[in-house]
Amino acid sequence: MVLAELGGKLRESLRKLHSSSGRVTKDQLNALLSDISRALIESDVNVKMVMTMREQIKTKVMTQIEAEESKGDDQDDQNRRSASHLSKTVQKAVVDELTNLLNPENKAYSLKKGKANVVLFVGLQGSGKTTSIAKFANYHQKRGWKTAMVCADTFRAGAFDQLKQNATKLRVPFYGSYTEADPVLIAEDGVNQFKKEKYEVIIVDTSGRHKQESALFEEMQEISAAVKPNNTVLVIDATQGQAVFDQALAFHSAVDVGSVIVTKLDGGAKGGGALSAVAATESPIIFTGTGEHFEDLESFHPESFVSKLLG
Numbered sequence: 001m002v003l004a005e006l007g008g009k010l011r012e013s014l015r016k017l018h019s020s021s022g023r024v025t026k027d028q029l030n031a032l033l034s035d036i037s038r039a040l041i042e043s044d045v046n047v048k049m050v051m052t053m054r055e056q057i058k059t060k061v062m063t064q065i066e067a068e069e070s071k072g073d074d075q076d077d078q079n080r081r082s083a084s085h086l087s088k089t090v091q092k093a094v095v096d097e098l099t100n101l102l103n104p105e106n107k108a109y110s111l112k113k114g115k116a117n118v119v120l121f122v123g124l125q126g127s128g129k130t131t132s133i134a135k136f137a138n139y140h141q142k143r144g145w146k147t148a149m150v151c152a153d154t155f156r157a158g159a160f161d162q163l164k165q166n167a168t169k170l171r172v173p174f175y176g177s178y179t180e181a182d183p184v185l186i187a188e189d190g191v192n193q194f195k196k197e198k199y200e201v202i203i204v205d206t207s208g209r210h211k212q213e214s215a216l217f218e219e220m221q222e223i224s225a226a227v228k229p230n231n232t233v234l235v236i237d238a239t240q241g242q243a244v245f246d247q248a249l250a251f252h253s254a255v256d257v258g259s260v261i262v263t264k265l266d267g268g269a270k271g272g273g274a275l276s277a278v279a280a281t282e283s284p285i286i287f288t289g290t291g292e293h294f295e296d297l298e299s300f301h302p303e304s305f306v307s308k309l310l311g
């Protein structure tokens, strides 16, 4: 993960300011904010989000400086608007803004013990959906949840085999069909069967094709209407960079996305896509994928993500 690059760039911009002496001018503050904005965009944070953030940071920093200046003469003005003081204020504002972005108002659905929790997984093909389902199943099974998987992806040849292989390795019961072509029927039957058998975490895989998007979204909506999920998890590939925002928005407008899993944060992804996914879906990230193995799933904490992001 190259998240820390952003931290390096941010520190460099702040260092530039540090080396200047005396009171900081508005121009210097604007130049600093431009540098930070560029670094955020290069880290794949959505451009519009960066622009909004820039204004918010500027307002925050200016308000704070003005408030401190109006406190009177007991402190040295020169000192208050010194480069080092301002860079600390800006740094804190950046951290706070990024953390806020990752803390949407909607909270993650918490699974209810002793109940059937139906969790629908959606995402584009190749996003890491099937792998994330296996990781999610493994995570919950290990923590004592009675877990099962349903494969309602009849579009991709081999999808059922992939899910079955994972389920077998994890010793998680699965449901699917080689002959039934209607994914809605499979989803409904699978969920009903596992509900009857008192499974607590019933994970439903849907097809994630690249093309025919409207057909994909319609199918997803039909499956969602049939199984009435308690939570719909969108799986997003962090390596998609700036494309993440529009992808996430498209899924969110089609189905009621309740949480997000961001995959492939172990590779070359810069991490900014994670912020875009939250903004587009107004839903929290619950896990990140950090590798191809079943264990490579990490619970998500905005504060520690931001501190990693900033290095």
Ligand code: GDP
Residues within 6 Å of the ligand: 123, 124, 125, 126, 127, 128, 129, 130, 131, 132, 208, 263, 264, 265, 266, 267, 288, 289, 290, 291, 292, 296
């Ligand atoms: P799907 O089409 O969305 O179901 O995608 P898959 O689950 O089949 O994953 C596509 C590829 O991404 C596979 O080669 C996975 O091993 C890989 N993959 C999935 N999640 C991660 C991750 O968090 N990190 C890495 N490095 N690879 C991943």
